[in-house]
Amino acid sequence: MRVLVIGNAAVDETLALADWPAPGVSVLASPGGHDLGGKGANQAAMLARCGVRVDLVTAIGSDDAATRIRECLAVDGIATPQLRLCEGPSDRSVILVSRDGENAIVTTTDCADRIDPGDVDRALTADHHALLVQGNLSERVTEHALRKAKARGLKTAFNPSPVRASFSGLLPLVDLLVVNAHEAHALSGVAGSPDAARALLARGAKTAVITLGAEGALSHTEEGVIDVPAKAVTVRDTAGAGDTFAGVLVAGWLERSRVTASELERATSAAAITVGRPGTRSSFPTRDELRALGRPSSGPRSTPDGRPGAPPGEGKKMIDSGPPAKLAP
Ligand code: ATP
Numbered sequence: 001m002r003v004l005v006i007g008n009a010a011v012d013e014t015l016a017l018a019d020w021p022a023p024g025v026s027v028l029a030s031p032g033g034h035d036l037g038g039k040g041a042n043q044a045a046m047l048a049r050c051g052v053r054v055d056l057v058t059a060i061g062s063d064d065a066a067t068r069i070r071e072c073l074a075v076d077g078i079a080t081p082q083l084r085l086c087e088g089p090s091d092r093s094v095i096l097v098s099r100d101g102e103n104a105i106v107t108t109t110d111c112a113d114r115i116d117p118g119d120v121d122r123a124l125t126a127d128h129h130a131l132l133v134q135g136n137l138s139e140r141v142t143e144h145a146l147r148k149a150k151a152r153g154l155k156t157a158f159n160p161s162p163v164r165a166s167f168s169g170l171l172p173l174v175d176l177l178v179v180n181a182h183e184a185h186a187l188s189g190v191a192g193s194p195d196a197a198r199a200l201l202a203r204g205a206k207t208a209v210i211t212l213g214a215e216g217a218l219s220h221t222e223e224g225v226i227d228v229p230a231k232a233v234t235v236r237d238t239a240g241a242g243d244t245f246a247g248v249l250v251a252g253w254l255e256r257s258r259v260t261a262s263e264l265e266r267a268t269s270a271a272a273i274t275v276g277r278p279g280t281r282s283s284f285p286t287r288d289e290l291r292a293l294g295r296p297s298s299g300p301r302s303t304p305d306g307r308p309g310a311p312p313g314e315g316k317k318m319i320d321s322g323p324p325a326k327l328a329p
Helices: 039-049 064-075 117-123 139-151 165-173 181-188 193-202 241-256 261-275 287-292
Strands: 002-006 010-017 029-037 053-060 079-085 092-097 103-107 130-134 155-159 176-180 207-211 217-221 224-228
Touching: 002 039, 002 117, 002 139, 010 064, 029 039, 029 064, 029 092, 039 053, 039 064, 039 130, 039 241, 053 064, 053 117, 064 079, 079 117, 117 139, 130 139, 130 241, 139 155, 139 165, 155 165, 155 241, 165 181, 176 181, 176 241, 181 193, 181 207, 193 207, 193 217, 207 241, 217 261, 224 261, 241 261, 261 287
Parallel strands: 002 053, 002 130, 010 092, 053 079, 130 155, 155 176, 176 207
Antiparallel strands: 010 029, 092 103, 207 217, 217 224
């Protein structure tokens, strides 16, 4: 199984807050560390840790962060056949995390915005089975990638986050749509998850999966609705929960050719691991943890600390994950 992911890669900086800042108000924060982030890189990492062969089309800057991003992708065994090198800083996200683990994220996409349709065309090969895109690319590239993949007979998965109104016009091109409740509402115009999921199918998506935070997730296909509760977990930091869920779900969906209750269960279990630890990539489930959730991973063996094994010559962890996060004083 080989998947083409087109999406952003960024360096995340997490700040832990006691109180949310209001406009015009300054608040104090504790440093929560630096990590690899970006929805494209995050979901590619989860797919790779599930044993899927992943090619990531992304864009990085010309700074030190770019080197660290490249090395982190290589550690997860993610190939970058079409890596756009941009003059200037790499994309970054500032993640604000509150005491209860809720987050707000601000992301730059100057590099991701420079990915163009030609990058998609050059990266797509006859070996790819599926395409996965998120909402961080330009609308032009997002549409081009989905159209091209469809025309080539690939399965298409779309996690339209951050969501834009125009994305609802792309739903007929989408085999698997993964959205949170806010995105489901924005794309369907309908509030309430089962009704919103039904409306997303009526607009063209073949399968709609809606994540519901601490409430779990549901999927809707022509065959009906399946819902699963979230796993009980002490919340440390929810950043990356949606990406963990999406990557694991897409891996299961590709393997089974549909979303079953066990695919949803596995994705919610994987997301609970992420929610229970601070950080982004560093909080994601390892290959061993994913294997323990019920499906063999065919990737490289894990290192003794449970992290995925590095490809030859890629032994170093280059992203400084900083001091342990102080998220729950
Ligand atoms: P984020 O933007 O924080 O990555 P999201 O808004 O895309 O997340 P959510 O619906 O918040 O997506 O979460 C995705 C999945 O993560 C949920 O379906 C659930 O399985 C898991 N999850 C999220 N929050 C919790 C929680 N508090 N407890 C247990 N599981 C959770």
